[in-house]
Amino acid sequence: MDNDICYESDLAELNLQDIEDCYGPFDDIDRVDSFGDTLLLASCKNKNLEYVRHYLSLGANPDFVNECGESPMLEIIDTAEDDEEVSVQILKVLIDAGANLEIRGYMDKTPFLRACS
Numbered sequence: 001m002d003n004d005i006c007y008e009s010d011l012a013e014l015n016l017q018d019i020e021d022c023y024g025p026f027d028d029i030d031r032v033d034s035f036g037d038t039l040l041l042a043s044c045k046n047k048n049l050e051y052v053r054h055y056l057s058l059g060a061n062p063d064f065v066n067e068c069g070e071s072p073m074l075e076i077i078d079t080a081e082d083d084e085e086v087s088v089q090i091l092k093v094l095i096d097a098g099a100n101l102e103i104r105g106y107m108d109k110t111p112f113l114r115a116c117s
Helices: 007-013 016-023 039-045 049-057 072-078 084-096 111-116
Strands: none
Touching: 007 016, 007 039, 016 049, 039 049, 039 072, 049 084, 072 084, 072 111
């Protein structure tokens, strides 16, 4: 875990090249920040489809679950009402990347159970 790093806020403000300059090279694309998030999870929190695609292309784990029980897919489902169109596109990209539809996160819920609650 890197101290004093918040991918979520940095991804909202920086472009991909700036992020690479700050955090690269990516020896471990699933390295977590001080909040326990990966670049992919932070990209999902920001609903940034371009960044989601980019980090998946670098080998990011679509099934990563942080200590709070958040995964990329669960995060998108939790916040889908904020931007349904982008959320659906990101979900499709995650599924195409092999995201586990049975992954369990906070309160032991799968994406399906989370969507229904």
